[in-house]
Amino acid sequence: MNTGLAELREKARAVLDPVHYDYYAGGVGDEVVLGENEAAFRRLALLPRVLRGRATRDLTVDLPGGRLRLPVLVAPTAFHRLAHPEGEVATARAAAAAGTVLVSGVASTVAIGDVVAAARSVDATASVWFQLYPQPDEAVTACLVERAERAGCTALVVTVDSPVFGRHRRDAEHGFHDLPAGLATENMRDLPGGVRDIVMSPEVSWDHLDRLRETTSLPLWLKGVLHPRDAVLAVEHGVAGVVVSNHGGRQSDLAPAAVEALPAVVDAVAGRVPVVLDGGVRGGGDVAVALALGAAAVGVGRPVLWGLAADGAAGVGRVLDLLRDEFDHVLALCGGRDPADLTRDLVVTRGRGVSARCG
Numbered sequence: 419m420n421t422g423l424a425e426l427r428e429k430a431r432a433v434l435d436p437v438h439y440d441y442y443a444g445g446v447g448d449e450v451v452l453g454e455n456e457a458a459f460r461r462l463a464l465l466p467r468v469l470r471g472r473a474t475r476d477l478t479v480d481l482p483g484g485r486l487r488l489p490v491l492v493a494p495t496a497f498h499r500l501a502h503p504e505g506e507v508a509t510a511r512a513a514a515a516a517g518t519v520l521v522s523g524v525a526s527t528v529a530i531g532d533v534v535a536a537a538r539s540v541d542a543t544a545s546v547w548f549q550l551y552p553q554p555d556e557a558v559t560a561c562l563v564e565r566a567e568r569a570g571c572t573a574l575v576v577t578v579d580s581p582v583f584g585r586h587r588r589d590a591e592h593g594f595h596d597l598p599a600g601l602a603t604e605n606m607r608d609l610p611g612g613v614r615d616i617v618m619s620p621e622v623s624w625d626h627l628d629r630l631r632e633t634t635s636l637p638l639w640l641k642g643v644l645h646p647r648d649a650v651l652a653v654e655h656g657v658a659g660v661v662v663s664n665h666g667g668r669q670s671d672l673a674p675a676a677v678e679a680l681p682a683v684v685d686a687v688a689g690r691v692p693v694v695l696d697g698g699v700r701g702g703g704d705v706a707v708a709l710a711l712g713a714a715a716v717g718v719g720r721p722v723l724w725g726l727a728a729d730g731a732a733g734v735g736r737v738l739d740l741l742r743d744e745f746d747h748v749l750a751l752c753g754g755r756d757p758a759d760l761t762r763d764l765v766v767t768r769g770r771g772v773s774a775r776c777g
């Protein structure tokens with residue numbers, strides 16, 4: 419892990435209530451996938467290319483829903499006000515200042531309108547995307563989509579890896595089930611039927627996705643795809659992009675490491691839509707490896723929460739700065755001028771020799 423990120427994590431651990439630290443840090447079951455997401459990156463190496471670089475590199479990536487000044491976006495995570503009193507307002511300001519996208523979760527502790535306003539107060543052109551779980555009551559889903567549109571979000575991220583709630587052992591041991599008094603999931607107020615809670619339903623289907631897509635003109639990303647066949651279905655159902663993710667090891671503890679699932683999804687999608695990877699990205703080298711394997715960008719979850727807990731918007735800014743700076747450095751070391759120079763032939767599995775050919 420980048421040492422700056424490790425320091426921020428330790429500072430976060432020191433300042434957070436241990437119950438909340440464990441909520442953020444924990445995974446499902448035995449936390450096998452949680453560990454594997456990071457370990458799988460350490461098993462991969464990048465072959466440098468020589469004598470082809472340039473003095474300054476262009477890190478910009480254009481995605482449906484916004485431009486990123488570095489190929490790192492803020493993955494949706496719940497309950498930012500557990501980390502810092504300003505919560506998602508601070509995260510939004512930092513993401514906007516860094517020139518990247520915040521994917522703001524439906525389970526935010528600040529209403530989406532206020533999150534977008536915070537981002538736009540820093541940069542009037544900032545893009546905020548809204549993440550939601552398709553609700554079995556489609557009137558609730560439609561209402562959430564309308565709120566995101568009215569707030570000015572520029573894309574929707576539909577999370578589909580959660581047919582049931584993840585079983586997080588650390589939360590069960592602490593008895594952590596509810597937000598403390600004074601904090602609430604602000605997007606979940608005044609919904610049709612008096613609904614207040616996010617529902618995870620195994621009955622949500624591709625038909626729900628089709629109907630959701632018909633209710634909005636926003637680009638729609640599907641988050642939580644691991645099987646290449648699902649990636650193909652996602653393209654056929656008209657998504658604008660796919661997020662390869664195992665939810666940071668918080669849903670199935672039998673899932674593969676996210677970066678190990680990436681190449682097959684990239685191949686299946688075959689360039690028709692961009693693919694974003696999240697899970698275990700802990701440094702600029704991980705960003706470079708994911709891009710070389712075909713990701714257009716990566717998402718970071720927990721490191722942003724550590725930065726937020728450690729130092730509010732400045733801490734989140736530090737996380738994004740560290741990742742940008744380290745990614746730029748690794749790109750230079752690979753003889754890269756921009757992210758497109760990171761190609762799959764550069765990626766090597768440690769301990770298995772180098773099989774790259776000179777074609």
Ligand SMILES: Cc1cc2nc3c(=O)[nH]c(=O)nc-3n(C[C@H](O)[C@H](O)[C@H](O)COP(=O)(O)O)c2cc1C
Nearest residue numbers: 442493494495496523577665666697698718719720
């Ligand atoms: C505390 C926490 C809360 C999360 N909440 C959500 C959520 O509400 N919606 C969602 O799609 N993903 C959620 N995620 C998953 C992240 O979007 C992302 O997939 C994951 O954190 C990436 O892994 P990383 O933490 O190793 O970077 C959450 C992750 C964490 C750690």
Ligand SMILES: O=C(O)C(=O)c1ccccc1
Nearest residue numbers: 496525580584616665668
């Ligand atoms: O904790 C999570 O991983 C998560 O996705 C979530 C979902 C709904 C409410 C709060 C968190």
